[in-house]
Amino acid sequence: MYPYLISIFFFLLINYLVTILVKKYTYEKFFMYVMIYFILVNFINLIYLESINFFTFQVLFSVTILALYSGLHRSVSSKIMIYLYLKKNNISINNFYKTEFKEKSFNKRIKILTDNGFLMKKNKNFLLSSRGKKYLRIIKIIQSVYRIKSSG
Amino acid sequence: MNFLLIILLSSVFTVIFITFHLLFLYFFSFKKTIQILFLFVLSNLILIYFTKELEIHELFYNSFIINFAILITYFHFLLLITMGFTLSILASFKKKEKLLYKELVKSYANGKGAKWMLMDRLKKIEKLKIIRLDKKITLTPLGRFLSIILIFLRKILVVRDFG
Numbered sequence: 594m595y596p597y598l599i600s601i602f603f604f605l606l607i608n609y610l611v612t613i614l615v616k617k618y619t620y621e622k623f624f625m626y627v628m629i630y631f632i633l634v635n636f637i638n639l640i641y642l643e644s645i646n647f648f649t650f651q652v653l654f655s656v657t658i659l660a661l662y663s664g665l666h667r668s669v670s671s672k673i674m675i676y677l678y679l680k681k682n683n684i685s686i687n688n689f690y691k692t693e694f695k696e697k698s699f700n701k702r703i704k705i706l707t708d709n710g711f712l713m714k715k716n717k718n719f720l721l722s723s724r725g726k727k728y729l730r731i732i733k734i735i736q737s738v739y740r741i742k743s744s745g
Numbered sequence: 746m747n748f749l750l751i752i753l754l755s756s757v758f759t760v761i762f763i764t765f766h767l768l769f770l771y772f773f774s775f776k777k778t779i780q781i782l783f784l785f786v787l788s789n790l791i792l793i794y795f796t797k798e799l800e801i802h803e804l805f806y807n808s809f810i811i812n813f814a815i816l817i818t819y820f821h822f823l824l825l826i827t828m829g830f831t832l833s834i835l836a837s838f839k840k841k842e843k844l845l846y847k848e849l850v851k852s853y854a855n856g857k858g859a860k861w862m863l864m865d866r867l868k869k870i871e872k873l874k875i876i877r878l879d880k881k882i883t884l885t886p887l888g889r890f891l892s893i894i895l896i897f898l899r900k901i902l903v904v905r906d907f908g
Contacts, residue, residue: 605901612903645747649810656814658902660821665904669830669866671895672907674875674884678892683883686867694863697907699850702831711835718843721835729835735826736836740770744826745833745854745862 596647600634601654620666624659631655669698747804754792754801754808759815762788766819781823785816830862 611626612618631651638647664671676693677684703719706712711725721729736744765784769775775784789812796802825832837844837852844852853859871878875888884892898904 609903612905618903618905645751645807648748649751649807652811653814656817660817661898662902662904663821665895665899665902666907667830669863670870673866673870673882674888674892675895675899677876677882677884678889678896683881685881686864686878689882690860690863695850695859698830699834699853699859701907702834703846703849706831706834715843717845719846719849720843721838725835725838729838732826732832732836733839738767739823739826741827743855743857744829744836745857745865 596642596644597650600647600651604630604654604658620663623662623666627655627659669694672698750801750804751807751811754796754804755811755815757795758788758792758808758812761791762812762815762819781816781820785812788812833862 607630608623608626611622615622634651635648638644638651672693673689676689703712706725707714707719710722711728712719713722713725736742762784765788766775766781769780769784775781789809792808792812793802793805796805796808833854834849836855837849841848841852850859854862867876867878867882870876870888874885875891877883877885
C-alpha cells in the first residue's frame with residue numbers, strides 16, 4: 594500500500610514545484626510532466642519492486658489524472674460552475690456570454706490557435722495556415738469515420 | 746514476461762473494442778458515447794474467455810485495469826472529436842477559407858454559432874440539476890457542492906488558469 598500512496602504524494606509535490614519553476618504551466622506541459630513521471634516511476638518499479646500491480650496502478654492513475662486535469666483546465670461547464678460559485682450571485686445569460694464566454698473563452702481559443710500557428714490573421718480575416726489545413730484534413734477524416742456531422 | 750503478456754492482452758482488447766464500436770456505429774447506429782460501456786463489457790467478456798482457454802486468466806485482472814484506462818482515453822478522445830471547443834473552431838473553416846471574426850462566431854459548430862455552444866453546455870448541466878436556468882443562471886445546492894470539489898481539485902493539481 595505504501596508505494597502507491599508515496600507515488601501519489603510525490604506526484605503532487607513535484608507537480609507543485611514544477612508549477613513554481615515553469616512559466617505558463619499549460620496542459621501540454623502537464624502532459625509532459627505526467628509522461629516523464631510515469632517513465633521514471635516505472636523504471637524504479639522495474640528495478641526494485643518488480644510489481645505488475647504497481648505498473649497497472651500507475652497506468653490508471655496517469656490516465657485519470659490527465660483526464661481530470663483536462664476537465665479542470667479546459668471544460669466550459671466547470672468554468673461556468675466555478676465562476677458562479679465565486680461570484681456568489683446569479684448572472685444573466687447574455688451578460689455571461691458577452692463578458693465571460695466570448696471574451697475569455699472563445700477569443701482566448703482563437704488567440705491560442707493563432708499563437709500556435711494554426712490560424713493566421715490577414716486584413717481582419719482569419720484563415721488557416723498550412724499547419725491548420727493539415728489538422729483540418731485529419732479532423733475531417735476522423736469525424737467521417739465516426740459519422741460526426743458537426744462538432745461543438 | 747508477464748508485463749509483456751498484460752500489454753498484449755490489452756492490445757487485443759483495444760482491437761476488439763474499437764472494431765466493435767465501429768461495427769455497432771455503422772450497423773446499429775450507436776451514437777451515444779455512453780453506449781460504449783456495453784461494448785467495454787462485451788470486449789472484456791471475450792478476453793476472459795480467451796484467457797481461460799490459454800490458462801492465463803490470473804493476468805486478466807491486471808489487464809482489466811489497463812483496459813479501464815484505455816476506456817477513459819477512448820471516451821476522452823470521443824468527447825474531443827464531438828464536443829472539442831478548439832477543434833470546432835478549426836472545423837468552421839470546412840466551407841469557407843477566409844472568415845471575418847463575426848463570421849467565425851456565427852459559423853461555429855456548422856453554423857449554429859458560439860452562443861449555441863454556451864446554451865448547449867448550460868442545458869446539459871441544468872439537466873444534471875447543477876444550475877437553474879431561466880433568464881439568469883443560478884447554482885443549485887448540488888452545483889455549489891460540486892463547485893467546491895472542483896476548486897479543491899484545482900488547488901491540489903495547481904491549475905491556475907482556464908485554457
